[in-house]
Amino acid sequence: MSWSDTLRLSACGLVLGLAGCGFQPLYGDHGVATDVAPQLATVQVSQIGERFGQLMTNQLHDSFNPHSLRVAAAYQLDVGVTENKSDIADRADGTASRTNLSMIANWTLRRLSDGTIVTRGSVKAQTGHDVLVNEYANVVSGDTDEKQAVNECAEQIQTRVALYMQSLQAAK
16 A cells, blocks of 8 residues: 555545544535524624724624625624733833733623523633833734734634524524
C-alpha cells in the first residue's frame, strides 16, 4: 500500500469517526436541520452604547446577516457590555508595565412576536499589552486590545445564538 493510499484511508476513517460521534457543522449546504444562516439573518441587533459597543453592534450585525438579506426580524438581541482596564506589574519607578482589559457582555435574545426571552447568557474576553515608553504605541495597543475583546465576545454570542437556532431546527 502506498503512502497516498494510507493517507486517503486515514482521512476516510477520520470523517467516519466524526460522523459517528454526532459532529455537525453549524453552517453549510449539508441539510436543512443544521443550516442556521437564514435564521441568524432574522436577528435584529439593538444598538449598544459607547465606542466599543458600536464596534460590537456592527460585528454582530455583519456576522448574523453577512449578505445583507432583506428579511423580517423575528428576534431582537440586546447586549450590555462592560469594560475594565487595570494596570499591573509595576516598574521600579512606580509606573505600570502591563495593562489588562477585561470585557463582559451580557446578552438576551427576545422573540419579537410575543416578547419572550428565548435565551440569554454572558461572555467574557480578556486581553492585554505591555506598556511602553512611547505613548502613541500604548494608545494603538489599547485600541487593538479593545477590538480583539469585542471580536471575541461577538463570536461567542454568535455561536451561542446559532446553537439556539440549531436546537429549534432539531426540535421540528
